[in-house]
Amino acid sequence: MLNGRKFIGIVLYKCLAKHLPASCSPIRVGQTRLRRLCGRLILARCGKNVNIERNAVFSHKVELGNNSGIGLNASVGGTCIIGDDVIMGPHCTIYTINHAFGDIARTIRSQGYQPERPVIIGDDVWIGGGVTILPGVRIGSHSVIGACSVVTKDVPDWAVAAGNPAAVKKYRIRQ
Numbered sequence: 001m002l003n004g005r006k007f008i009g010i011v012l013y014k015c016l017a018k019h020l021p022a023s024c025s026p027i028r029v030g031q032t033r034l035r036r037l038c039g040r041l042i043l044a045r046c047g048k049n050v051n052i053e054r055n056a057v058f059s060h061k062v063e064l065g066n067n068s069g070i071g072l073n074a075s076v077g078g079t080c081i082i083g084d085d086v087i088m089g090p091h092c093t094i095y096t097i098n099h100a101f102g103d104i105a106r107t108i109r110s111q112g113y114q115p116e117r118p119v120i121i122g123d124d125v126w127i128g129g130g131v132t133i134l135p136g137v138r139i140g141s142h143s144v145i146g147a148c149s150v151v152t153k154d155v156p157d158w159a160v161a162a163g164n165p166a167a168v169k170k171y172r173i174r175q
Contacts (some may be wrong), residue, residue, distance in 0.1 A: 002108050004044055005041050005138060006041060006060055008040070008041060009037075009039075009040075009041025010038075010041075010042055010060075010124070010134045012034075012037075012038055012041070012070065013035070013042060013144050015033070015039075016034070017034045017035045017038045018035070018054065018055055018056065018057075019055075020034065020035070020054065021054060021055075021056070022053055022054045022072055023051055031054070032051060035051075035052040035053075035056075036050055036051070036052065036065070037051075037173075038052070038167070039052050042058075042060050043058070043060065043062050043063065043064055044060065044061050044062060044063050044079075045063035045064065045065075046063075046064050046147060047064055047065045047066035047067070047068060047084065048066045048067070049065070049066060049067045049152075050064050050065075050068055050069060051066070051068075051069035051070075052069065052070045053069065053070060053073070053074065053090070054071040054072055054073070055072065055073045056070040056071065056072070056073065056074045056075075056076070057074070057075045057076070057077075058070055058074075058075075058077075058114075059075040059076060059078050059079070059080070059096075061078055061079040062076050062079075062080045062082065062083050063080070063081045063082060064079075065082055065083045065084035065086065065123065066084045066085070067084055067085045067163045068082050068083065068084060068085060068086040068087070068107050069086070069087055069088055069091055070082075070088055071088035071089050071090050071091070071092050071122070071127075072090035072091070073087075073090050073091050074088055074090065074091065074092040074093070074094075075092070075093045075094070076092075076093075076094045076098055076122035077094065077112050078095075078096030078116050078118065078119075078135075079093055079095070079096055079116060079119075080094050080096060080118060080119045080120075080121070081118065081119070081120045081121065082091040082121045083121055083123035083125065083141065083172075084123045084124070085123055085124045086121055086122050086123070086124070086125045086126075086127070087125075087126050087127070088089045088127045088155050089127060089128045089129030089130070089131070089147065090129045091129055091130045092127055092129070092130065092131045092132070092133035093131075093133070094119050094132075094133045094134075095118060095119075095132070095133065095135050096116050096118055096119055096133055096135050096136075097114060097115075097116050097117070097135060098113065098134070098135050099112075099114070100110065100112050100113055100114050101111060110118065114135075114151070116135070117128045117135035117136030118135075118136070119133055119135065119136070119137050119138075119139075120137075120138045121127075121133075121138075121139045122138075122139060122140050122141030122142070122157065123142070124141055124142045125138075125139055125140075125141065125142070125143050125144070125145070126143075126144045126145070127145045127150070127151065128144070128145055128146050128148070129147045130147055130148040130149035131145050131146075131147065131148065131150075131151065132149070132150045132151065133145075133151045134151060134152050135145070136148070136164070137151050137153065137154055137155070138154045139151065139153070139154070139155045140154070140155055140156045140157035140158065140159060141158075142157055142158045142172060143155050143157065143158065143159045143160070143161065143172075144159075144160045144161070145161055145162070145166060146160070146161065146162025146163070146169075146174065147162075148164070149161065149162050149163055149164060149166040150163075150164040150165055150166060151165070151166045152165040152166065153165070153166075156168065157172050158172045159171055159172075160172060
C-alpha cells in the first residue's frame with residue numbers, strides 16, 4: 001500500500017517530471033532536481049546525486065544508490081537494488097517477474113505469474129543502451145554490460161558481458 005508521500009511523488013512524476021527534457025538537454029528547467037525529488041518520494045531507497053531520466057518508468061520497490069541513474073525511457077519493475085555509481089543507457093528494461101508456463105495442460109495466460117525474483121546490480125556498473133535484464137539476475141560490481149544485451153544469468157565482478165544471451169567476453173584490468 002502506498003503512503004501519501006509516495007502518492008504525491010507518483011502524481012508529480014507522472015504528470016510533470018517524466019515529461020521534462022532529458023538531463024543532457026540544453027533546456028534547463030530544473031528537470032534533474034525535480035525528478036530527483038520524485039525519486040526521494042517514490043523509491044524504497046534513493047541515494048544522493050541520483051539521476052532519473054526523461055520517460056523512465058520505475059517501481060516504488062527500487063533502491064537506487066548514490067550517484068546512480070535510471071536511463072532515458074528505461075523500465076525498472078519490481079524489487080531492484082541498484083548500487084552506487086551505476087550508469088544506465090537509454091531504453092533499458094529490468095524485469096523481476098515472469099509468466100508461469102510449467103503446466104502444459106493449461107494455457108500460459110491462465111497460469112499467472114511466477115514469484116518475484118529481485119535483480120541486484122553492484123556498484124560501479126555501466127549498463128549499455130537497450131539492455132534487458134531478466135528476473136533474479138545479479139550483476140557484479142565494476143562490470144560493463146554491452147548495448148542491446150539480454151542478461152539471463154549472473155555476471156561476475158569486473159566482467160564485460162555482451163550478447164543475447166549475454167556472456168562474459170573479458171574482464172576489466174588495471175592499465
